[in-house]
Amino acid sequence: MNDSELKIIPGKASQLLAARIAAQLGCEVALCEFKRFPDGELYTRIIDDIEGKHAVIVQSLIADSDLIALLQLIDAAADEASRLSAVIPYLGYARQDKKFKHGEAVSIRAIAKCICASTALDSIFVVNVHDPHELRYFEVKPEELDASAIIGDYITEMGIDPVVIGPDGGAEDLARSVAVPHGFDYDVLQKKRLAGDLVEIKPKELNVSGRNIVIVDDIISTGGTIAEASRILREQGAREVYVFCVHGLFVQNAIMRLHHAGIKEVVSTDTVESAFSRVSVAELIANSLSSLK
Ligand code: R5P
Numbered sequence: 001m002n003d004s005e006l007k008i009i010p011g012k013a014s015q016l017l018a019a020r021i022a023a024q025l026g027c028e029v030a031l032c033e034f035k036r037f038p039d040g041e042l043y044t045r046i047i048d049d050i051e052g053k054h055a056v057i058v059q060s061l062i063a064d065s066d067l068i069a070l071l072q073l074i075d076a077a078a079d080e081a082s083r084l085s086a087v088i089p090y091l092g093y094a095r096q097d098k099k100f101k102h103g104e105a106v107s108i109r110a111i112a113k114c115i116c117a118s119t120a121l122d123s124i125f126v127v128n129v130h131d132p133h134e135l136r137y138f139e140v141k142p143e144e145l146d147a148s149a150i151i152g153d154y155i156t157e158m159g160i161d162p163v164v165i166g167p168d169g170g171a172e173d174l175a176r177s178v179a180v181p182h183g184f185d186y187d188v189l190q191k192k193r194l195a196g197d198l199v200e201i202k203p204k205e206l207n208v209s210g211r212n213i214v215i216v217d218d219i220i221s222t223g224g225t226i227a228e229a230s231r232i233l234r235e236q237g238a239r240e241v242y243v244f245c246v247h248g249l250f251v252q253n254a255i256m257r258l259h260h261a262g263i264k265e266v267v268s269t270d271t272v273e274s275a276f277s278r279v280s281v282a283e284l285i286a287n288s289l290s291s292l293k
Helices: 012-025 064-078 107-115 132-137 148-158 169-182 224-235 254-260 282-290
Strands: 006-010 032-036 042-046 054-058 083-088 121-127 143-145 163-166 185-195 198-203 213-220 241-248 265-269 277-279
Touching (some): 012 282, 054 064, 064 083, 107 132, 121 282, 143 282, 148 169, 148 265, 163 169, 169 185, 169 213, 185 224, 198 224, 224 241, 224 254
Parallel strands (some): 006 054, 054 083, 083 121, 121 143, 163 213, 241 265
Antiparallel strands (some): 032 042
16 A cells, blocks of 8 residues: 555544644645634534545543544545445443443444444554443454553553553453563553451452552543442552553543542553543554555
């Protein structure tokens, strides 16, 4: 593929990351316009000419309106571009990937159908989805990119010889893939029922007393999961507790919650842009785009 034919189309939710990806690839970022009509409806326009280009839309799905804007960008680009890819660094709604109760929507399935409705879309990239099984709902199967090596590299530079801990079983794969290539110990917190309503939560295998901890999770939303994990690990004698997530949403009072939980440092990637986005997935995404045939 000739990189000069690529044109990055930055969605409103991923402007900085889109620019970083373009810088990695040495290609242009298209000028776009986003506004709302007086009734609240979104207006989206790709101002630059993308005729005959391989258009790569970069848009995380954080707010509901991000999905509308993504669909609008796909529709606008499909009329002009010779080829169309979508990079969805944070795929929102992925935690509702089944019916937990009768009558519920499988939200990620509904969203996958909308995104794949455009026949012009020929590739999709996502970063660390909540559960890779949900990607089966997409007609154009997304390629899942894994930020765990970037996280592991950052932790190595911290020089803290940590135990990497997943706050629950769902985070075990992430903890493993962050820890193992870098030679860190890893474990997950496990709930054990001792008797009746007496429950003990502690690391499955390791003694964390006196050890530095890095808790890793795919998403921080309200910060409740991480704050509770930090409290448990401190009770077990952990030294400093650091936190790393791929997608940092930090909703409600998450930042205060994490602060009060005595966490030394919180780091996330830039799939969701915030003050905690200290590492970028731009190179990871750029490498995958440049290897497209
Ligand atoms: C849940 O399954 C996810 O992996 C995260 O642990 C969860 O979304 C974190 O949410 P919160 O920050 O609100 O506890």
